[in-house]
Amino acid sequence: MLEIVSDKSWELLEKCPILNEYDIVKARQIVREFAKKEGMGIVDQTRITTAVSELFRNMFSYASGGEVLIEKGIIEEKPTLIITCIDKGPGIDNIELAMTDGYTSGGGMGYGLPGAKRLVDRFEISSELNKGTTVRVMKWK
Amino acid sequence: MDFNEKRIPIIKIRDYLIVSIQVDMHDRLALQLQTQILEEIYRTGSKGVLIDISTLEMVDSFIGRVLSGMASMAAIMDAAVVIVGMQPAVAITLVELGLEMPGVDTALNMELGMEMLEKRLNKA
Ligand SMILES: Nc1ncnc2c1ncn2[C@@H]1O[C@H](COP(=O)(O)OP(=O)(O)OP(=O)(O)O)[C@@H](O)[C@H]1O
Ligand SMILES: [Mg+2]
Numbered sequence: 001m002l003e004i005v006s007d008k009s010w011e012l013l014e015k016c017p018i019l020n021e022y023d024i025v026k027a028r029q030i031v032r033e034f035a036k037k038e039g040m041g042i043v044d045q046t047r048i049t050t051a052v053s054e055l056f057r058n059m060f061s062y063a064s065g066g067e068v069l070i071e072k073g074i075i076e077e078k079p080t081l082i083i084t085c086i087d088k089g090p091g092i093d094n095i096e097l098a099m100t101d102g103y104t105s106g107g108g109m110g111y112g113l114p115g116a117k118r119l120v121d122r123f124e125i126s127s128e129l130n131k132g133t134t135v136r137v138m139k140w141k
Numbered sequence: 142m143d144f145n146e147k148r149i150p151i152i153k154i155r156d157y158l159i160v161s162i163q164v165d166m167h168d169r170l171a172l173q174l175q176t177q178i179l180e181e182i183y184r185t186g187s188k189g190v191l192i193d194i195s196t197l198e199m200v201d202s203f204i205g206r207v208l209s210g211m212a213s214m215a216a217i218m219d220a221a222v223v224i225v226g227m228q229p230a231v232a233i234t235l236v237e238l239g240l241e242m243p244g245v246d247t248a249l250n251m252e253l254g255m256e257m258l259e260k261r262l263n264k265a
Contacts, residue, residue, distance in 0.1 A: 021167040021168045021169055022167055024167065024168070025165050025166075025167045028165075028199070029165060032198070032199075042230045043229075043230040043233055043234070045230070046198065046199050046228075046230040046231060046233070046234045047233075047234050047237065049198070049199045050199045050200070050201050050234045050238060053199065053201040053203075054201055054202060054238075057168070057201070057203060101239055108202065108206075109202055109206060109240070111202050111238055111239045111240055114239065115202065115237070115238035115239045115240070116238075118238065118239070119234065119237055119238060
């Protein structure tokens with residue numbers, strides 16, 4: 001259930017570890033560079049950068065870090081940037097609840113996950129208690 | 142990429158503090174700036190703070206929370222905070238993210254921000 005599989009036709013652009021706060025900044029800047037390179041407009045660049053920043057911070061705060069894959073592929077015939085966040089943290093007990101606006105288990109505002117979903121074209125999440133969480137977002141041009 | 146731990150400078154002009162955020166802030170730097178601004182309000186007795194974010198390319202929920210937290214803390218210290226120059230793409234994204242920044246006043250540019258603060262101070 002935890003598995004979110006990559007399509008073989010996708011091209012891996014970069015792998016980034018998220019271990020500390022600097023990595024969050026570094027990785028979101030790398031994502032923006034790729035979004036720019038793919039020809040996305042400034043608003044879409046900002047949307048995907050903000051969405052991944054939320055996901056990276058979640059990995060850092062709740063799962064003490066993880067790994068990010070930045071890939072590119074064709075989705076619905078459109079060139080698409082695909083970002084997958086993989087952590088081996090505690091997992092999410094109730095995904096539906098976690099995806100609700102305003103729900104937070106910590107001191108957050110609870111807009112990270114549902115907000116990120118609104119900012120991208122595709123959003124997939126899979127999680128298993130005590131195994132980890134994988135979140136994938138896609139944004140096309 | 143340069144992640145030097147340099148503080149973000151806070152400038153005092155007349156009764157105001159002026160801060161220009163020109164780096165993509167990591168979380169600790171954002172929190173540090175929050176503390177720094179409150180300390181400067183306390184130290185200088187300033188009644189208004191202008192925070193220029195015109196070069197910020199994104200504001201996520203963390204930075205948004207730091208900015209609105211700063212505004213409410215400053216209010217308790219009897220100072221007003223105005224966020225200046227938010228890029229349109231950032232504003233669009235913030236709304237879509239679902240983030241409302243309660244108590245945060247915004248202005249298009251420094252001049253309008255300054256006018257806003259002046260009006261407030263004269264009313265008081
Ligand atoms: N990678 C993860 N591993 C474990 N739990 C997670 C993970 N990501 C999110 N969660 C859980 O889902 C909840 C909702 O996440 P979301 O990002 O929407 O809000 P938040 O992080 O609490 O607040 P905000 O992002 O607004 O600061 C979190 O409080 C946390 O309990
Ligand atoms: Mg979050």
